[in-house]
Amino acid sequence: MDDKLATGIVGTSHGLEGFVKVHPYSDDLEHFLGLKEAVLTKGSVRKTLAIKECRLARDYALVRFDGFDSPEAARSLNGFVLWVDREDAAPLREGDYYVSDLVGLKVVHDGGKVGDVVSTVDGPQGVLLEVLTDKDTHFIPFIDRYFGKVDLAAGTLELKELMLLS
Numbered sequence: 001m002d003d004k005l006a007t008g009i010v011g012t013s014h015g016l017e018g019f020v021k022v023h024p025y026s027d028d029l030e031h032f033l034g035l036k037e038a039v040l041t042k043g044s045v046r047k048t049l050a051i052k053e054c055r056l057a058r059d060y061a062l063v064r065f066d067g068f069d070s071p072e073a074a075r076s077l078n079g080f081v082l083w084v085d086r087e088d089a090a091p092l093r094e095g096d097y098y099v100s101d102l103v104g105l106k107v108v109h110d111g112g113k114v115g116d117v118v119s120t121v122d123g124p125q126g127v128l129l130e131v132l133t134d135k136d137t138h139f140i141p142f143i144d145r146y147f148g149k150v151d152l153a154a155g156t157l158e159l160k161e162l163m164l165l166s
Helices: 030-034 071-075
Strands: 004-014 019-024 035-043 045-056 061-064 081-085 105-107 112-123 125-131 137-141 147-151 158-159
Touching: 004 030, 019 035, 019 137, 071 158, 112 137, 112 158
Parallel strands: 105 158
Antiparallel strands: 004 019, 004 081, 019 061, 035 045, 035 081, 045 061, 105 112, 112 125, 125 137, 147 158
């Protein structure tokens, strides 16, 4: 699913018409209004579903999928991750990145490679990057204080504070 981005997780059903609450992975909800289709995954299960209707609530989207027209049917989607085409995902602001694009970047300091980003973890104050070095694994908050230039084309991420890897 390289061409897709995870944009939210399906929660409980809402109302009597088969709507589900979709809790977004970003603070942008508007992009949900333009969705016509989504891929839902949970473990090894994958479903491609047409979106019948979408409304926005305060901090989640209410989505009704084609063929899921009752609360009972909608409840069966609880816990599925919602994936959309990259061009349909929340738009990025200047200096923002999709977390999935950071995985696989080489971490560099003073022009030399010092590690690789192997995964991300949602931390209490933001995203933590799991950086694997020759000797250990480190979890570093993805903030300006610790990281500089992100060059997706070159596949590199500048680490400002080398001591974070000691």
